[in-house]
Amino acid sequence: MAQSDVKARIGSVQNIRKITRAMEMVSASRLRKAEQRASSLRPYADAVRRMTSQAAAAAGSGELQSQPVLQTHEQEKVVGLVLITADRGLAGAFNSQILRAGLTRAQELEASGEEVRYYVTGRRGESALNFRNKPIDGAYTGFTDAPNASHAHRVAEDLVAAYVDQKLDRVEVIYNGYVSPLVQEVRRETLLPLAAANIVDDSGEHDIAPAEESDGPKALVEYEPDPAEILAELVPEFVEISLLRAMLESAASEHGARMTAMSSASDNAADVIETLTLAMNRARQADITQEIMEVVAGAEALN
Incomplete structure (x- = not known):
């Protein structure tokens, strides 16, 4: 030469x-903000989960079956997979490992005779599924690096509506959980039904212990309106907060993965x-x- x-x-x-180098510094700056947002949401998410559990326990198993959004479908024929990816690349294996986990889970479900419906956030996930000729029931793009409550609300609204209309019998979300800038772990969680989401079991009992246990007198909680109606309002909120938490974890993971990739x-x-x-x-x-x-x-x- x-x-x-x-x-x-x-x-x-x-x-x-x-x-x-510039992209590494930008990602490092955004990572700190994403970490703060994810940390600040955790207490609220825990509170919503605890309230949902307590309302489910107060409502009882009979009332649970009277609300369409709370009913467990007799057969799980259609499963919705929510894949949380990014709008941009150059982040190492961030997007590919979510797609790999989602397609592997879809193969497992289809092998057991269940139909899979895809919901995806991020242009990378959408383009990858389109390339593989996978039908997408919901695609949400343009916000993956800085998601907020309105974005989670839009996704949760579609998922809850599909579940109530019995277009979906189960909803699972797959995302990158943030551990550190160097480590992101793929997580799979169930959003609906509530029994599979570990809010109530098949008998209608809640499974979350109170925040504090003491030998003193317990506070008497009065519900107005009745617990079933409050629970019907809390379930969409629980789904929305769960999605927002997953999106914020994914955003922090994205910035950490991109910072690491650009440093390398x-x-x-x-x-x-x-x-x-x-x-x-x-x-x-x-x-x-x-x-x-x-x-x-x-x-x-x-x-």
Whole structure:
């Protein structure tokens, strides 16, 4: 490779390194905000879950079956899989591992005779499912790096409506859970029905212990209106908050994965620059040696 070609390639790699470094710093900044949002939501999500559990216990199994959104379908023939991916790439295996887990779960369900309906957030997931000719019942894009309650509400509204209309018999969500900037783990959780979501069991009993246990007198909770109506309002809220929590975890995982990927890319670019610089120096040395040899040969010819 000519010396000019090596120099041009070094300049190209240096420009790429500037871009990856900038993307790494942007992702690091967004990661801190995403971590704060996910942490601040956890107490509220726990409170909604606890309230839903307590209202389910107060309503009793008979009242649970009177509300369409609370009914457990006799047969689970259609399962909705919610895949939470990103709008953008350049984040390592962030998107691919969700798609892999979702398609693997779909194969398991289809092997047992169940039909799968796909719901996906993020352009990457949507394009991947379209490429594989998978039918998508709901696609939601444009917000995956900074989701908010309105985005989760839109998805939850469609899922609850499909469940009430018995278009879906079960709803599962698959997302990247945030552990650290270097580690994201794929998680699968059940949103509906409530029994499978570990809010109530088949007998209508709640499964979440009170926040604090004491030997003193217990507070008497009075429900107005009745617990069944309150529970009917809390269930969509529970689904929405569960989705929002998963979206925020996924957003933090996305920024962490992209920061890690861009850091690795920057390091690799530095290694390539070092290798190319060494090659350019060798080429320059070879050119100088060649010129010296030509001068010496010309001087000898004159003598």
